Amino acid sequence: MALDVSADWSVLALVALAGLMLGLFIAWAAGRRQAARKDSDLSRNYFRGLNYLLNEEPDKAIEVFIQALEVDEDTVELHFALGKLFRRSGELDRATRLHQNLIARPALPPSQRQTAIYELAHDYMSAGLYDRAEGLFEELTGNSEYRERALLALVRVYELEKDWSAAITASRSMGESEQGNNIRMLHYYCELAELGFAQEDMDVVATALDAAQKLDPKSPRAIMLKVQMLLSMGKCGEALDQWEHLVSNQSQYAEIIDDVFLQLDSMSKTQQRRVLVLIKKIVLDLEDLPMAEKAIELCAGLDGQAAADSLLHVWSNNCSGPVRIYALKRLVEADGETSAEYAALANFALGSEIESTDYLCSECGFEAKAMLWQCPNCNQWGSLMRQFGNDIPAVKGSQG
Ligand SMILES: [Zn+2]
Secondary structure, three states: OOOOOOOOHHHHHHHHHHHHHHHHHHHHHHHOOOOHHHHHHHHHHHHHHHHHHHOOOHHHHHHHHHHHHHHOHHHHHHHHHHHHHHHHOOOHHHHHHHHHHHHHOOOOOHHHHHHHHHHHHHHHHHOOOHHHHHHHHHHHOOOOOOHHHHHHHHHHHHHHHOOHHHHHHHHHHHOOOOOOHHHHHHHHHHHHHHHHHHOOOHHHHHHHHHHHHHHOOOOHHHHHHHHHHHHHOOOHHHHHHHHHHHHHHHHHHHHHOHHHHHOHHHOOHHHHHHHHHHHHHHHHHHOOHHHHHHHHHHHHHHHOHHHHHHHHHHHHHHOOOHHHHHHHHHHHHOOOOOOHHHHHHHHHHHOOOOOOOEEEEOOOOOEEOOOOOEOOOOOOEOOEEEEOOOOOOOOOOOOO
């Protein structure tokens, strides 16, 4: 492996020091029962190892720690701690070497060998060597103590490989024991459906969405993909029924269906009016700026510019965030509003920046500028939620 990520050795040394203290404590406690000479060798080796770490000579440090293992099998836990430390510092070559050395020791007890294999698999995973990680995790699924952890890690490997079918199979093996399993599987089926769209294979899309909706009929992602599928099949009426249901019940997810707008031309006027009603609800519920722009365009096309201006007036009074700024700007730019109240509001609005929407992970607090179904920070599925920006303060004479 040619991964050379620079480590913060001062932090590494501090943590190693903590490990050393623990090691010395264990050695001291064990010393009550063991020979004094053995303790002394152990302590001396750990001091030498620490010295190498402080001198930024981690390879020599590893050699000394491995020698210490020759002295006392009880120190193996310290090796695991050091291995984790190397991995977290991006020193993947060193972590791998340390765990391989442990596995190579014939005298290592079976339970510690499983731990070493599990840790080595994580080293491979961190290094992007997914096939090697996969092989080791698969081996560990045969061990009752590691089975669930190994399956969970395998699922993560398949996610990284985007092998959604394998991820579903591994998740099914976990049964009901893993919390959040159904949520993950639902998103794997949705991923399969999206692949089906990319390959223009509607059978794959339909089968995957049926399986997803069996896991959760209310899943907004599955409903949106279904809307997309129905639209691509020209079933605009059915698609609008599904979308309407989503907007009524979970409007925070409804803004993403671009396909509705792409198919507008193939819809009847009545269907286009249904779309306009739904978008207007989303704009009011979510202060969604792109939706506001689309609504104005659609409204002007269906009912003329006067109707669109009238909608802008409604939003300038009833919305409080970016949609209000947008409405005021449009009204002032069109010079369609000259009253003193609007002039005052417009002064404020024109000096305001329209901020883009943020999405926040409810699990880890990660912020994104676009909707993502899997959090890139904590890997949780379906945890990103739309955030509402700060309200614009009310200007004299207006209702917020
Ligand atoms: Zn997260």
